[in-house]
Amino acid sequence: MRVLVVDDMGAMRQTVKRALVSLGIVDILQAKNGKEAWEMIVAGLDRPDQRIDLAIVDWNMLPMPGIDLLKQIRADRRFSDLLFVMLTAEQLKDNIIVAIQSGVDEYIVKPFTQGALREKLDRLTVVKLSQVKKEIDHLFARRREESPGEPPPDDEYERMRERTRKLSGLSPWSHTGSLFMGRVALRYGKLEDAEAWLRITIAKNFGVVEAHDLLSKVLRKMGKVEASLAELTVAAVERPADAGLKRRMGEAYLKAGRLDEAVATLAEALRLTQQGEKNPRKIAAGKSALGAALVAHGAATGNRAEENEGVADLEEATRADPDLLAAHYNLMVAYRKTGRDEAAAEVFARVSAMEPNDADGWVALGQAYADQEEKGRALFAFGKAAALADGRYDVYETVGVALHRAGWGEEALGWLEKATQANPSSVLPYNLRGLIYRRAGRHLEAVGEYEKGVALVPADAGLHFNLGVAYFTSGQEEKSRPWFEKAKALAPTLEGVDDYLARFVGG
Numbered sequence: 001m002r003v004l005v006v007d008d009m010g011a012m013r014q015t016v017k018r019a020l021v022s023l024g025i026v027d028i029l030q031a032k033n034g035k036e037a038w039e040m041i042v043a044g045l046d047r048p049d050q051r052i053d054l055a056i057v058d059w060n061m062l063p064m065p066g067i068d069l070l071k072q073i074r075a076d077r078r079f080s081d082l083l084f085v086m087l088t089a090e091q092l093k094d095n096i097i098v099a100i101q102s103g104v105d106e107y108i109v110k111p112f113t114q115g116a117l118r119e120k121l122d123r124l125t126v127v128k129l130s131q132v133k134k135e136i137d138h139l140f141a142r143r144r145e146e147s148p149g150e151p152p153p154d155d156e157y158e159r160m161r162e163r164t165r166k167l168s169g170l171s172p173w174s175h176t177g178s179l180f181m182g183r184v185a186l187r188y189g190k191l192e193d194a195e196a197w198l199r200i201t202i203a204k205n206f207g208v209v210e211a212h213d214l215l216s217k218v219l220r221k222m223g224k225v226e227a228s229l230a231e232l233t234v235a236a237v238e239r240p241a242d243a244g245l246k247r248r249m250g251e252a253y254l255k256a257g258r259l260d261e262a263v264a265t266l267a268e269a270l271r272l273t274q275q276g277e278k279n280p281r282k283i284a285a286g287k288s289a290l291g292a293a294l295v296a297h298g299a300a301t302g303n304r305a306e307e308n309e310g311v312a313d314l315e316e317a318t319r320a321d322p323d324l325l326a327a328h329y330n331l332m333v334a335y336r337k338t339g340r341d342e343a344a345a346e347v348f349a350r351v352s353a354m355e356p357n358d359a360d361g362w363v364a365l366g367q368a369y370a371d372q373e374e375k376g377r378a379l380f381a382f383g384k385a386a387a388l389a390d391g392r393y394d395v396y397e398t399v400g401v402a403l404h405r406a407g408w409g410e411e412a413l414g415w416l417e418k419a420t421q422a423n424p425s426s427v428l429p430y431n432l433r434g435l436i437y438r439r440a441g442r443h444l445e446a447v448g449e450y451e452k453g454v455a456l457v458p459a460d461a462g463l464h465f466n467l468g469v470a471y472f473t474s475g476q477e478e479k480s481r482p483w484f485e486k487a488k489a490l491a492p493t494l495e496g497v498d499d500y501l502a503r504f505v506g507g
Contacts, residue, residue, distance in 0.1 A: 001169025007058040034064025074103040148387035243272035284321035359388040393423035443474030461491035
C-alpha cells in the first residue's frame, strides 16, 4: 500500500506520516499541494514503484485545493481504483457533504488521533472488500447463467487477489483482509492459497472462529481430515454453543470413520439446534446426519437397536423437510442395510420424482439412480450437479466415488480427473484411479497414479501397499518389494501386506 500525504503544512504531513507508520504503513510519499500531488499521481502510471494506492489530502491548499484534486481524479478513469481520504478542519464539516458528492472514499476531521485514523482505515477496508465481494458474486452468477459448469478463469482470480492484497494493506494490523482473501481463494478453488491466507489470519488473531472454520473446510477438501478436525475443534472451543460447528465436526468424524465421536457430536449438535433457533429445516438436517451416524455405528457394532434408532431419525428428517434430498438418500441406504428392500424402493420412487435446486441435491439424486443401476439417469443428475458446482472439488470427487461403486469405472475416471484439476492436493482421486486402472489390467497406468498419491502423502501405508500391488501384478515383483516393506513399517498390522512379503525370500 503506497500512500501519498498531501498538505501545505509540513508539520501536518509529518503528523499524518507518523500516525501511518505507527499503524504499520511505511511506504509513504508527500506533496505540498494538489498540483504537485496530481503530477506525482500521473507519473506513477508509468512507474510501478511510484504508483499511488491511497491519497490522504487536506482540503485547503494552493494552487490546487484538495476538493479540486478529488474532482480531477474522479473524472479520469485511469485512477478509478485510487482511494481518496479527505482531511478537513472541524469548523468546515459542511465540506464533508461536498466531498462525498465528489466521490471521496473517507474523511477525517482535524485534529485527529491515531485511533481515529485506524478506525477510518478499518471501515474503508471493509467497505471496499464488500465491493469486491459483490463483483465476484456477479461474475459467478453470470457464469452460472451463460456457461454452467465452466470453472472461473485463472486471470479473474489473479485480478481479485491483487485487488484484495492492495486493500489489505489499508489495515495491516487487522485480520480482515487475509480472512477475506482466504474466502476468495476458497471460492475460486485455490485451496493452497486459501490455506496460506487463513493461516496468516490465525497467526494475527488466534481464535477467530470463522478463520478456523474456513480452514477446516479447506483442509477437508484437500483430504487432510485430521487437520480439518483440529481446526473445527478450536472453533468449537471458542463457540461451544454453535450447533452448526458441532454438526460439521460430527460429519467430519463420520467421514473419518470415527463413529463413536460422530454419534456423540451429532447428538449434541441436534440438541443445541432444538434448544436454540428451532429452525425446522436445520433440525431435519441434524436428524439426517445423526441418523446416518447411528446406522453406521449400529452396523459396525452389531447393534440392531441403534440401527433402528438411526432409521427412525432419518424417517423423521424426511417428514420434517420433504425437500431434503440427502435425508431421503440416507434413509434409502439405511433401509437397504437393515434388509427393508421394499421400503427402500418406496423412498427411491419419491427421490426420483424430486427436482433438486443445488449441486448437493443433484449428487444425492444421482447416487440414488446409481444404486438402482439406472446409468443414464445417474449421469444426467451428475451432469446437473456439475453445472451448479462452481468448480467444487468435493462434488466431482463424490460423483467419481459413486460411479466407481456402481461399476462404471470409465465414467468415474473423467470425474476423478475433474476433481484433481479442481484440487491437485487431494489424494483420493489418485488412489481410486489407480484401483480402476488395476482392475482393468492397465497396470502401468495404475503405478503412475499410486506414485503421484505417495508423493502427496508419504505416510499413507495404504498407498504404499497399493503401489506394491500394482508393481507386483504388472510383473515387476522386485520393484514391489520396497513398497510392501514401507507399508509394513508404517502400519505393521495392515491386512494383506504379510502375504505379499512372504512371497519373497526372507520376506
